[in-house]
Amino acid sequence: MKSFLRLAIFLIGIQLSAQSTPWSEDLITTPEKTNYQKTSTYAEVMDFIKTIQSKSNLVHLEFMGTSKEGKGIPVVVMANPKISSAEEAKNSGKPVMYVQGNIHSGEVEGKEILQQLMRDILLGEKKHLLDNQILLFAPIYNTDSNDKMEKGRRPSQEDSPVEVGIRANSQGLDLNRDGIKMEAFETQALVENVLVKWDPEMLVDLHTTNGTWHGYGVTYAPSYHYAGEKAPYDFTWNTMLPSIVKSIDKNYGVKLGPYGGYSLRQGWPAKAIYTYNHHPRYVVNQMGLRNKIGILSEAFAHDRFYKRMNGTYGFVAEILEFTNSNGKKIVEINAKATNDAIENVKNNAGKAKKGVRFKMVPLEDTFTLRTYDYIAYNNDKGEKRYTRSGKIVEIPNVQNYSKFEAEVKSTLPRGYFIPKSMKPIVDHLKKHGVEVTELTSSKRAIGEEFIMSDLNVSKRKFEGHFMANAKGEFKSKTKRFKKGDFWVDMAQPLSNLIFYMLEPQSDDGLVTWNFFDDYFKENGIDSKPVAYPIFKYYKLKK
Structure with a gap:
């Protein structure tokens, strides 16, 4: 008995010693070194990642792309055993979960806590988070603007930290409004080399609110998209987030609540809160159209930097605890959503209607x-x-x-035909991961052609665009398409995203983002109705 007690005390001593072993100085983040007065530069983030690499055999570093100013955008891949490619990840059978920080460079806690979590997962007490999943972290997504630091950039953060970077990237674009048009170097890299290449089951995007004085340490939102399949949203909203609300309060002392602001113009006490918009230009919302889970994290701006970091750290840690325990369930839900989307096209094309404009x-x-x-x-x-x-x-x-709720609906097609003159549209779809076939022989299709009577273009510029709103009506038609034209069969995983991008009346589609403006103007939209060049078909004719 005495021997057993001595052994137990010895093992406990080893455990306590391991827990209290100090980190080396090169594993302490910039906020930790500066009493939370400073946030990390790009070079400091890269130095931290290189240090982690040198101390762990469970990490692979790659770059999703390069910014306009030539900075590599790092993606840290953590797995046990080590995974060095998307193909290896797929063969492992483990789900991939992706978390990104610094999409807006003034909102800095995501960048910092992802470094802390790397440290704790690879070298500390959270190694178990690699038992059942592969984790991809992109701590400094907006690399260029991070280092353009000045005081007073975000007044609601009350100079905590004192200096932060700017919101837009070096092209002057808001990276969280670029998900459909994909004009930013960073967005193209994210979609092509993370979302398409690694096919993560979940994306978490880390932000800071702009000022509403709610009483939560962090607020959250799921992937809003009612043109997508409902199951991933339902699981996120009804099961996943309620569980995390409880666990983060218990383990980190952080109150978690739904994202939204209220207006004092409605009087006090508050009667309602209002979330942000449903558009898939927001990367979190686009995940819903990709049949995956998306989660928005918004730290409370008025908390001090260290407190915002604690809340964001706790939220991400508890999300990853949940996915580590429920990864197989998430894979099943997402896979069924994909299958349901494909079957809906096969069985209900020409009959079912789906929303394209929402309120x-x-x-x-x-x-x-x-x-x-x-x-x-x-x-x-x-x-x-x-x-x-x-x-x-x-x-x-x-x-x-x-x-x-849908204000305007459109009939779900079996697919679309795109004339060869519209190859830039085809190239854009392919960048999103859409399967497009070039015709080697002619095809006849029965469907509908949208006759545009008016193209209302905004007088105010938004993200470099004068947003367009198409008016018109669909008319039944049979058309022949020739060799060299393009065919999009909607019975594929991204059918909901394709539908939202190509429907002419969509509130966040390619028409909205001016992809067809030149075509409409050249064909005289100012003086007469013009046929939309993308033809939606319901049946192929032999």
Whole structure:
């Protein structure tokens, strides 16, 4: 018995010693070294990754692409045993989970906690997170703008840290509005060399809010897309996130709540919160159209830097705990969603209708909102105003506007035909991972042609574009397509994404982003109706 006790004490001592063994200085991140006054430069992130590489045989480093200024965009692949290629990952049978930080360079905690998590997963107490999954981390996605640091960039973060980078990339583009048009070097790299190449079952995108004084350390949103399959969203919203809400509170002392802001113009207490839009230009939302899970993480801007890091670290850690335990279930749900999308095309083309333009509506159930309280007062003019107190309260029966209803629907086709003159459209689809076939012989198709009566173009520029809105109607037609034209069979995994990009009335499709403007103008849209060049068919004619 005494021998057993001595052995037990000895083993406990080894465990405690291992837990308290200090890291070497080169494994301490920039915020940790500077009392959370500074955030990492690109060079410091790369030095940290190289240090991790030198100390672990479970890490592979590759670059998804190169920025405009020539910086490699690192992707750290962690697996046990080591995985060095997407093919090896597929052969392993383990699901791939992808997390990225720094899409907006002023929102820095994602970049920092991914370094901390690399350290803890590869060298510390979280090695078990590689038992059942392969993890891909891109800590510094917006590489160029990270180092363009100045004070006062994000007032809601209250100079914590003192200096941060800028929101847009070096092309002046918001990387989180580029998911469909793919004009940024970074977006092209992400889609082609992460989403298509590695085919992750989940994407987590790490942000900081812009200022709403809610009472959560972190807020979340799933992949909003009601033109996609519902199962991945349902699992994320009804099972995954509620579980993580409990575990992060227990393990990290962080309150987690749904993403959204409220307006004091509606009075106080708050009656409703409103999420962001459903468009797949947002990378998280596009995951829904890819039959995968997407999660948005938004740290509370008004917390100090170290507290935002703790909340974001806890959220990502608990997400990865969940996926490590439920990875097989997630793979099954996503695979079924893909199969359901394909079967829907095969069985319901020409009959089923799907949304292409949406409006925001409240969820059926209300919820209890945790938020800072506001005090009402009358100003000198007798007008009612509100000022925030330091007290956090809970408001029951608040509506959550995070659901989207179709305002315009379009018939689901069996596929599309694209004339050979539109090869740039084909090239763009292929970059997204869409399968396109070049015709080697002619085909006749029965379907519908969209006759555009008007193309309303915004007078205000957004992300370098004057957004377009097509008006017109579909008319039945049989058309012949020749050798050299292109054929998109919709019975493929990305059918929902294809539909949303190619439907002319889509609120975030290729028409919206001006891909066809020159064609319409050359064909006289200002003076007469013009046929949309992409033909949707329901049946091939022999």
